[in-house]
Amino acid sequence: MKQLLVLSGKGGTGKTTxxxxxxxLLHAKAYGDCDVDAPNLHLVVPESGLTEKKPFFxxxxxxxxxxxxxxxxxxxxxxxxxxxxxxxxxxxxxxLKCEGCAFCAEICPLKAITPIKNxxxxxxITIDRDTLFSTARLHIGKGNSGLLVSEVKKPIEAFVxxxxxxxxxxxxxxxxxxxxxxxGVDYVLIVTEPSISALHDMERLLKTINHFNxxxxxxxxxxxxxxTVRDKIIEFCKKKGLDILGSIPYDQRVVKSLNTxxxxxxxxxxxxxxxxxxxxxxxxxxxxx
Amino acid sequence: MKIAILSGKGGTGKTFxxxxxxxxxxxxxxxxxxxxxxxxxxxxxxxxxxxHQVFVxxxxxxxxxxxxxxxxxxFCRYHALAYSGGKLIIFPTLCHxxxxxxxxxxxxxxxxxxxxxxxxxRGTLEKIEFYSGVLKPGQLSGVPIIETLMNVADGKNELTWxxxxxxxxxxxxSCVEVxxxxxxxxxxxxxxxxxLKMAHELxxxxxxxxxxxxxxxxxxxxxxxxxxxxxxxxxxERIPYDIxxxxxxxxxxxxxxxxxxxxxxFFDIYYxxxxxxxxxxxxxx
Amino acid sequence: xxLAIALTTNDIMGPIGQSFGRSGYFxxxxxxxxxxxxxxxxxxxxxxxxxxSASQFIIDQDVSILIIPRCGENAYLVLESxxxxxxxxxxxxxxANIEAYKNGKLSSxxxxxxxxxxxxx
Numbered sequence: 001m002k003q004l005l006v007l008s009g010k011g012g013t014g015k016t017t018x019x020x021x022x023x024x025l026l027h028a029k030a031y032g033d034c035d036v037d038a039p040n041l042h043l044v045v046p047e048s049g050l051t052e053k054k055p056f057f058x059x060x061x062x063x064x065x066x067x068x069x070x071x072x073x074x075x076x077x078x079x080x081x082x083x084x085x086x087x088x089x090x091x092x093x094x095x096l097k098c099e100g101c102a103f104c105a106e107i108c109p110l111k112a113i114t115p116i117k118n119x120x121x122x123x124x125i126t127i128d129r130d131t132l133f134s135t136a137r138l139h140i141g142k143g144n145s146g147l148l149v150s151e152v153k154k155p156i157e158a159f160v161x162x163x164x165x166x167x168x169x170x171x172x173x174x175x176x177x178x179x180x181x182x183x184g185v186d187y188v189l190i191v192t193e194p195s196i197s198a199l200h201d202m203e204r205l206l207k208t209i210n211h212f213n214x215x216x217x218x219x220x221x222x223x224x225x226x227x228t229v230r231d232k233i234i235e236f237c238k239k240k241g242l243d244i245l246g247s248i249p250y251d252q253r254v255v256k257s258l259n260t261x262x263x264x265x266x267x268x269x270x271x272x273x274x275x276x277x278x279x280x281x282x283x284x285x286x287x288x289x
Numbered sequence: 290m291k292i293a294i295l296s297g298k299g300g301t302g303k304t305f306x307x308x309x310x311x312x313x314x315x316x317x318x319x320x321x322x323x324x325x326x327x328x329x330x331x332x333x334x335x336x337x338x339x340x341h342q343v344f345v346x347x348x349x350x351x352x353x354x355x356x357x358x359x360x361x362x363x364f365c366r367y368h369a370l371a372y373s374g375g376k377l378i379i380f381p382t383l384c385h386x387x388x389x390x391x392x393x394x395x396x397x398x399x400x401x402x403x404x405x406x407x408x409x410x411r412g413t414l415e416k417i418e419f420y421s422g423v424l425k426p427g428q429l430s431g432v433p434i435i436e437t438l439m440n441v442a443d444g445k446n447e448l449t450w451x452x453x454x455x456x457x458x459x460x461x462x463s464c465v466e467v468x469x470x471x472x473x474x475x476x477x478x479x480x481x482x483x484x485l486k487m488a489h490e491l492x493x494x495x496x497x498x499x500x501x502x503x504x505x506x507x508x509x510x511x512x513x514x515x516x517x518x519x520x521x522x523x524x525x526e527r528i529p530y531d532i533x534x535x536x537x538x539x540x541x542x543x544x545x546x547x548x549x550x551x552x553x554x555f556f557d558i559y560y561x562x563x564x565x566x567x568x569x570x571x572x573x574x
Numbered sequence: 575x576x577l578a579i580a581l582t583t584n585d586i587m588g589p590i591g592q593s594f595g596r597s598g599y600f601x602x603x604x605x606x607x608x609x610x611x612x613x614x615x616x617x618x619x620x621x622x623x624x625x626x627s628a629s630q631f632i633i634d635q636d637v638s639i640l641i642i643p644r645c646g647e648n649a650y651l652v653l654e655s656x657x658x659x660x661x662x663x664x665x666x667x668x669x670a671n672i673e674a675y676k677n678g679k680l681s682s683x684x685x686x687x688x689x690x691x692x693x694x695x
Contacts, residue, residue: 009326011455012300016480037456038297038487040480059366059621080387096462101387102366140490143459146429147621150596157592158582172299172455173325176429176622183646184593196541197304197328204326207426211647225532226539252507252530259479259512362630368623371630374655380648383623429622 001160002286004167005034005185007209009201011172013193014221017258018248018275019169020044024265025279026288029164030156032134034181035171036121036148042135044258049128056136056148058120059100066090068112075104075113096141118142123151132159146180153184165288174208182209187286188216189245194223194230202233206240217243217285219278222250245285246278290566291449293468295491297484299455301476302504302528305538306558307452308332309545313556314563316416318446320438322464323454324407324422324431331541335412335419341441343422343434344403345386350377354398361390361399382429407434409441418444435463457484457491470566471497472525475513477506482513489522498569499523500562505530525565526558575605577639577675578632579668584612586668591615594642594649595624601668602635605676625649632658641671641680650685 006019016033019041023031033041064075064084069091076084076091083097084104093104095118105113120142126133136152138145149171156166168185171177182188188209192198202218209216218237223230230247237244251271257264265272282288294307304321308329311319321329348361348370355377362370362377369383370390381404391399406428412419420442422434431454442449453464465471471492475485485501492499500523503511507530517524534551537544545552580591581599591597596618603610613635617628625645629652632640640653643663653660662683663671674680 008299010299010328011326012298012476037458038299038484040298040483043479043483078388078392099385099387100366101385101389102364103387103389103392106364106389106393138458140457140487141462141494145621154596174426175325175424175431179429193539195539196331197326200328200331201326204426211427226536229539255478256507259477261479368617368620368627368630371626371652373629373633373652374657376655378651378655380623380626380651383626383648 001157001162002165002187002288003156003185004165004187004189004282004286005170005181006168006189006191007170007178007181007205008172008191008198009174009205010192010195010198013191013198014248015191016040016044016169017254017264018191018219018221018278019167021265021275022279022282023167024263025276026165026167026283028167029130030132030134030160030166031168032152032156032166033136033169034149034152034177035169036136036138036145036152036177037171039135039137041169042133045133046128049126049133051124051126053122053124055119056121056123056151058118058142058145058147060115061095061098061100061118062093062102062105062113063116064091064093065112065114068110070110072109074107074109078103078107099143120145121148123148125155132156146176149177149180153181157184165286174205178205178208182212182214185214188214189282190216190218191221192218192233193221194226194233196229199229199233199236203236217245219246219248220244221248223247224249243285245281246274248274248278290447290470290570291451291468292470292472292562292566293451293453293465293497294472294474295453295457295461295465295488296455296474296476297457297488298476298481301474301481302538303474304328304332304452306474306502306504307450308543309555310559310562311417311450312543312545313552314448314559316418316446318418318420318442318444318449320442320449320451321421322435322438322451322460324424324434324460325454327421327423329419329452330421332543333414333417333419334543335414335417337410337412340408340410342405342408343437345384345406345433346388346401347381347384347386347404348379348391348399349402350379351398351400352376354396356396356398358395360393360395364393365390382427407431409434409438411441418446430459432459432463435460439463439467457487461491462495465491465495465497468497469570471499472562473499473501475501475503477503477511477513477530479512482516485513486516489520500525500565500569502558503527523565525561528558575639576635576637577603577605577641577672578635578637579603579641579663579671580643581612581668584614586610586672588667590643590663590668590671592643594645595628597628600632600635602637603672623648626652629653629656639675641675642683645683645685647685
């Protein structure tokens, strides 16, 4: 299996748009959305197939049994996450703030604090003919989870064969979900845009990627929004030894076609030609036949 | 008055909007809470006055006192400790700083020490008080930096703009929690709409009044319209997609600073926001 | 002498576990008796620190050799002090790797993290 992960650093550069085009052109056998905080890929991939949705449980959080609690306040004193509050005279754990460390449960003299399951999101797999789409979503207010990202990748890893291609649409930033998505992938494509913000963010992302020893290349999306900044990006990539596998021009019609759920690759023009060139370069880079 | 600017989706124009709004509404405070990828400084280019490391408490072991009982390795819910080859190994990037291991060690071989996960800085541009947080690459969570920012930036200005990170997870919650009002910046696209719904749900969960700005609009109608109407969400402004504005933003220009027409545009938006904020946050008797 | 090998399922004829910390099972193989039993990798369900907890788990199994496709920084830090010899898995199932080890065909594993091992299901 060859796994390609699409990242960006900065949000909004076009990861999902580009990922969906590559999934289409490269006939990915499996694909997934690792942006479990704000998933978007499901909006632009085919909707047919059999779907299975499962709840996802984060770390257990803790609950104070009001009948056993004597309000000694020891838990409130020790809780580092300000998760314990007094409501109507009783000690209570705020489920949005509890990080499941179990310290309170350990020190409660009456053993009034016990773990409870915490449903923090869901995973969803759709199988259509012989392709698999894996996605997930965190419920609002729940902590972000590297494990949920790993759960998105698991069914993909189980589904594909030796020479198959899997494409993962990543998340913005450089924190835990990005780190969890990078583990185990074979190639990372950074989709950037010609803005100072995106260049700055790409530099920080590279520091994170470099921990992992994964081959990495770049695609410049909306490349004609600023030619001066585009040139800065080209210079940066040259300095870092990063290949630029595609430069995609901005095309309003593409956004409009996405909004109406039409296949954007059906629109002839420089956008489509550039995406096709990108996909061909990726094929060569990843040694896909 | 603290206004959190969030979007769910990245790249909707939060920072471009937030920095220009901070500029036209001087004296004001601007906080860049996107500690993983901060960009506010690129637009505002403030003079930085000071920088402070942000620390979390991580246990440190005295191997001489450690008897290898493994109480800590077995207790830790984050698996941030391991015992191998006769010594205790601690993993600072996995540690959540709960303090349990240090408390529970029967030999008192553990002691908590400060470890920097990044920093925040304070600066000025004209009458804007600027704050920004920066997370060290490799660190898993920027929440402690954001919480620090929300505490220290409680400064002299009446108006504070909080430029939130993308998404709707814990980092964003730390920003929205302290805000009086949430300004949702939606992109006029299917992605933008989907994430607007999530951002809206977050604001509702935290019981915050909400208003919307739809950015990068192509027509007079937006894909977000139906949702905003159904939810009775106030659309404060629709900003049309403008290649010139996009270009200025791409180059990191503080557009309102050197262009009177753009200054006026942002001032009008600021005025509309404040009118709506006053309306939403004034207690009704 | 016993070795541990990361597996996806509890079957030595099945695929190797792709990520050490999140492998479904470990096969514990006795090189003297040719017997093998399987243990479920409890670390795979952990929300964080799976590499660390899987390493601690392996140390507690009393094995001298571990065969895995790759090793993250955290797991490596734990394993290198343990005295357990680390070997890099090759393409093929669990049995193929054990045979390769017996024939001295496996190379030792240093810290890498991702992408080092390609092609296995």
